[in-house]
Amino acid sequence: MPTGVALRDARERLFAAAERVLLRDGPNALTSRAVTAEAGCAKGVLHRHFADFDDFLAELVRDRITRLDVQAAALRESAGTGTVVGNLTAALGDVFGSLALGILGLVVARDALRARLRTTTPVGLPLLTEATAVIGSYLRSERDLGRITPEADVEALALALIGTGHLLFAGREGAPPDPEGVRRTVASVVAGAVREA
CATH class of the missing domain: 1.10.10.60 (Homeodomain-like)
Structure with missing residues (x-):
C-alpha cells in the first residue's frame, strides 16, 4: 500500500x-x-x-446512530399525512435496512464494542434504542393530532414495533420481508390505538 x-x-x-x-x-x-x-x-x-479498532467501530456505530436524526425528522413531518400504519411500515423498512442489520449484528457480536457504546446508549441495544425513540416521537406527534388515542402507551407501542420489526427483518438472506406482511403486522400492533378511518 x-x-x-x-x-x-x-x-x-x-x-x-x-x-x-x-x-x-x-x-x-x-x-x-x-x-x-x-x-x-x-x-x-x-x-x-482512531485510538484502536474498537474505537473505530464505536465511532462508526455512533455516526450511523446520528443518521437516524434525518429519518426522525422525516417521520415526524409525516404525522397527520397518509396513514399511521403506512408511515410506520415505511419507517420500519428504513430502520431495518441491510446496513442497519449488519451494524446490529456487529454490536451483538462484540462485547467490547457494546461496552464502549454505553456512553452513547446506556441501556438497551445501540441503534435499536435510538430507533425506538424515533418511533415513540412519531407516535406522540400522531397522538397530539388525534390519530392515536389519548390513552395509548406510545413508549410500549414503539418498543413492540421495534422488537417485532427486528424479528421480521433480521436473519433473512437477500430480500427483506414482504411489505404487505410488514404492514399487516404493524396494523396488528397498533390496532387498539389508531383512530383513523
Whole structure:
C-alpha cells in the first residue's frame, strides 16, 4: 500500500469501506486489515484517526446512530399525512435496512464494542434504542393530532414495533420481508390505538 499519500475525508472513506465489508462479508469479517484494504489505504491511516479498532467501530456505530436524526425528522413531518400504519411500515423498512442489520449484528457480536457504546446508549441495544425513540416521537406527534388515542402507551407501542420489526427483518438472506406482511403486522400492533378511518 502506498504511504505518505494524503487521504481526503479519511474517516468517511474508512466508514464507507467498513460498511461495504459488513454488507458483503458480515460482522465476523470486519477487521482493521479488511477495512483498510477495502479503503485502499495503509493500516496506519486508521490508527492515525482512531485510538484502536474498537474505537473505530464505536465511532462508526455512533455516526450511523446520528443518521437516524434525518429519518426522525422525516417521520415526524409525516404525522397527520397518509396513514399511521403506512408511515410506520415505511419507517420500519428504513430502520431495518441491510446496513442497519449488519451494524446490529456487529454490536451483538462484540462485547467490547457494546461496552464502549454505553456512553452513547446506556441501556438497551445501540441503534435499536435510538430507533425506538424515533418511533415513540412519531407516535406522540400522531397522538397530539388525534390519530392515536389519548390513552395509548406510545413508549410500549414503539418498543413492540421495534422488537417485532427486528424479528421480521433480521436473519433473512437477500430480500427483506414482504411489505404487505410488514404492514399487516404493524396494523396488528397498533390496532387498539389508531383512530383513523
